[in-house]
Amino acid sequence: xxxxxxxxxxxxxxxxxxxxxxxxxxxxxxxxxxxxxxxxxxxxxxxxxxxxxxxxxxxxxxxxxxxxxxxxxxxxxxxxxxxxxxxxxxxxxxxxxxxxxxxxxxxxxxxxxxxxxxxxxxxxxxxxxxxxxxxxxxxxxxxxxxxxxxxxxxxxxxxxxxxxxxxxxxxxxxxxxxxxxxxxxxxxxxxxxxxxxxxx
Numbered sequence: 001x002x003x004x005x006x007x008x009x010x011x012x013x014x015x016x017x018x019x020x021x022x023x024x025x026x027x028x029x030x031x032x033x034x035x036x037x038x039x040x041x042x043x044x045x046x047x048x049x050x051x052x053x054x055x056x057x058x059x060x061x062x063x064x065x066x067x068x069x070x071x072x073x074x075x076x077x078x079x080x081x082x083x084x085x086x087x088x089x090x091x092x093x094x095x096x097x098x099x100x101x102x103x104x105x106x107x108x109x110x111x112x113x114x115x116x117x118x119x120x121x122x123x124x125x126x127x128x129x130x131x132x133x134x135x136x137x138x139x140x141x142x143x144x145x146x147x148x149x150x151x152x153x154x155x156x157x158x159x160x161x162x163x164x165x166x167x168x169x170x171x172x173x174x175x176x177x178x179x180x181x182x183x184x185x186x187x188x189x190x191x192x193x194x195x196x197x198x199x200x
Contacts, residue, residue, distance in 0.1 A: 002180060002200050004156055005092070008141075008165040009102035011186045013089070013124070014112065015079035024073025028065035036061055044105045047135040051106055075111045086124055088192040093127040099150060100131040101163075103140045109133060129154070141165070142173035151177075162199055164191065 010016045022033065030037075040057040043049045049057070055067045062070065092098060113121045125131050132150065134140040139149055147163075150156055158178035165171050171181035182199055184191065194200065 002096070002160055002162050004097040004099070004161040006099045006101050006147075006150065006161060006163045006174075006179075007191070008167075008170070009100055009104065011166045012164060012184060012191050013085050014081040016077050017079045018077055020076035020079075021073055024076045025062070025070075028062045028069055028073060030062060034061075041105075042140070044107075045103055045134045045140050046138050047106075048138075054105070054107070071107065074107060078108060078111055078115065081112075081116060081120070081124075085191055086120070086127075088194075089124070089127045092194075097154075098128045099154070100125075100128050101141065101146065101150060102132070103134045105135050109135075141167070141170040144173055144177060147174055147177050147179070164194075 007013070022030075025033075025037075036057070040049070040054055044054040055070055058070045058074075059065060059067065089098070116124075130153075132146075134146070137146070137149060139146040141147075147158075151158065158174075159180075162180045162182065163171060163174040164182045164184055165174070166184045166186050168183050171183040175181045180199060182194070182197055
């Protein structure tokens with residue numbers, strides 16, 4: 001009997017356009033996404049470097065780009081958040097314990113909140129018992145510690161918990177800890193199809 005659901009954020013609730021960020025960075029002079037971009041991104045996602053350190057690191061790779069240009073390209077990944085998904089979540093929140101566990105950084109969350117407005121993002125966050133962003137907790141999926149952090153904080157039972165994420169490495173990691181999982185196929189499935197999956 002599943003009584004708890006842990007959701008990812010990107011491409012589960014908010015749509016992402018990853019190519020838009022790559023294209024934006026290419027226009028600023030990026031030839032390819034290299035190991036230094038990857039290192040900066042991973043460190044920023046677990047809060048090991050500051051907003052300024054992150055942007056300065058990107059500027060070293062893209063010397064002709066301003067911080068504003070880099071921010072614009074970086075935030076281009078954030079697309080729309082359909083209202084019907086929020087309404088679906090609001091329908092769920094009286095029936096299950098809900099948590100959000102997202103690999104993300106402070107820039108993306110600040111931009112999401114600014115774009116969506118306080119009324120929308122407050123309604124969204126209020127659906128969850130607790131919202132966890134990797135940059136705040138210093139852990140990111142698929143590291144098992146990110147899941148154990150929630151288990152220990154909230155006395156969760158993996159066998160009564162469903163984890164929903166679009167990345168297979170994340171759902172595989174959760175499944176190895178005993179969670180029920182749904183590796184949602186972006187573009188083919190939608191989080192509102194949850195009951196059709198017959199997992200719950």
